[in-house]
Amino acid sequence: MKIIGENLSPPARIAIIGAAVVIVLAGARAATPILGPLLVAVFFAMITAPVMAWLTRRGVPQILAAVIVVAGLIGIFAGVIAFLGVALTGFVRSLPRYQAALEAQAAALAGYGIDLGNFTVWDYIDQGFVIQQIAGIAQQIGGLAVDAFLVFVGIGFLLIEAPRLSATLKRHLGAESALYQHLSQSGRLLIDYVVVRTKVNLITGAGTGIFLALLGIDFAILWGFIAFVLSYVPYIGLVVAAIPPTLLAFIEFGPVGALAVIIAIALIDAAAENLVLPRMAGQELNLSPFVVLFSVVFWGLILGTVGVFLAIPLTIAVKLFLDSWEETRWIGELMSAGKGE
Structure with a gap:
């Protein structure tokens, strides 16, 4: 007995799969x-x-x-x-x-x-x-x-x-089955990423707090902590975290102080993201910049604040899932940054 889906044209199968994905996402948003x-x-x-x-x-x-x-x-x-x-x-x-x-x-x-x-x-x-x-x-x-x-x-x-x-x-x-080995490897990679991301955020937050304290900005520890938390939101998070200390630097030290804060936070973030993170996380879970930015907006719309902060781990989990099947592996490759190719 043939499976009904095998008789469908590729556009029809894509439409059915797309409809199923929409239903699942709508259920996730409701839940x-x-x-x-x-x-x-x-x-x-x-x-x-x-x-x-x-x-x-x-x-x-x-x-x-x-x-x-x-x-x-x-x-x-x-x-x-x-x-x-x-x-x-x-x-x-x-x-x-x-x-x-x-x-x-x-x-x-x-x-x-x-x-x-x-x-x-x-x-x-x-x-x-x-x-x-x-x-x-x-x-x-x-x-x-x-x-x-x-x-x-x-x-x-x-x-x-x-x-x-x-x-x-x-x-x-079965310990030797391809599915079990892939699940184990994917789980380890995802856990490693989350742990590494937290370590990098600690470096960013601590570096920001120390610099602000040396500059004499009030509540430097508070701004460093906010930088640590918001660094889980790529691209957008640290920009938002930099606004309060930049305004305080302008109020206390004028435009030069505000410019110094902006440059220092940008350098700390660049060092953490481009030097520390690649060394600690490797290239196994690389995502394209567009996918990273899109994932923040997408998961934020689906899950709210939780989705914004967990956008990257959730996207990595989706990518690992897509990499598990030959039919969807090409989608996972499109999500990658393409480094080393």
């Missing part, structure tokens, strides 16, 4: 409240997998090792929340001082023929909108707490279940 915490849990499980392996190799029981890893993540999360609360509170309290400094800079520029007029920060900020957003965030704290709880529980279960799942796949598929 974002569930998929978001799950993907975040998978992401952090990948990052902490080396720590889990290190603990188990030293004789720590598997469940206890998972508890230690999750407890460490909770401690880090609580510390980050406390740090952000203190830093942002201090920043808001400093706004009047920055307003006075900005007026002084405007007066200095007026001496060179550059008139900013009666510039006040609050003229360009809708205070009602800010208050509304703060109230909305306060209302969402309960929901965020529930999501955080689900994420931490998910991380623990993933760390505990990973060896069993791998053993089950190995037993049923």
Whole structure:
């Protein structure tokens, strides 16, 4: 008995596959409240997998090792929340001082023929909108707490279940089967990328924070941390992270200080992305710049904020999936940067 799909013309098969993909993506978008915490849990499980392996190799029981890893993540999360609360509170309290400094800079520029007029920060900020957003965030704290709880529980279960799942796949598929070997290799490559990406972001964030501290920019650690987090969003993230310290440098040191911050952050990012990342990650997972930028927009539309931050790991997973089949391997090749060809 012939399969119905074999009698279809290539355009018809492409249309059917395209329709199926659209349906799956629509379902993923509708299930974002569930998929978001799950993907975040998978992401952090990948990052902490080396720590889990290190603990188990030293004789720590598997469940206890998972508890230690999750407890460490909770401690880090609580510390980050406390740090952000203190830093942002201090920043808001400093706004009047920055307003006075900005007026002084405007007066200095007026001496060179550059008139900013009666510039006040609050003229360009809708205070009602800010208050509304703060109230909305306060209302969402309960929901965020529930999501955080689900994420931490998910991380623990993933760390505990990973060896069993791998053993089950190995037993049923066969250690020598092409499918099992490809799945194992793809999983390792994806985990390696996530870990390497985090290390590179640490270099970018630490370098940015240290430079800003040496320059004397207020809240340098806060801007370095934001640079670390937003560096998960390629191209766009660090540009957004550079805006607040650049404005502060202009307010405190004038145009020269702002230019110095822009140049320094650009050099730090270029060194991390073009020198450190290729050496640590290799070329196995290279993606074309267009695919990288498109993936941020695409996954952001599908999964929201989670999709923006996890765009590259998700795209790499799709590419590895496409590379698994002869019929779709050409699509994976189109997604590659084509280095070395």
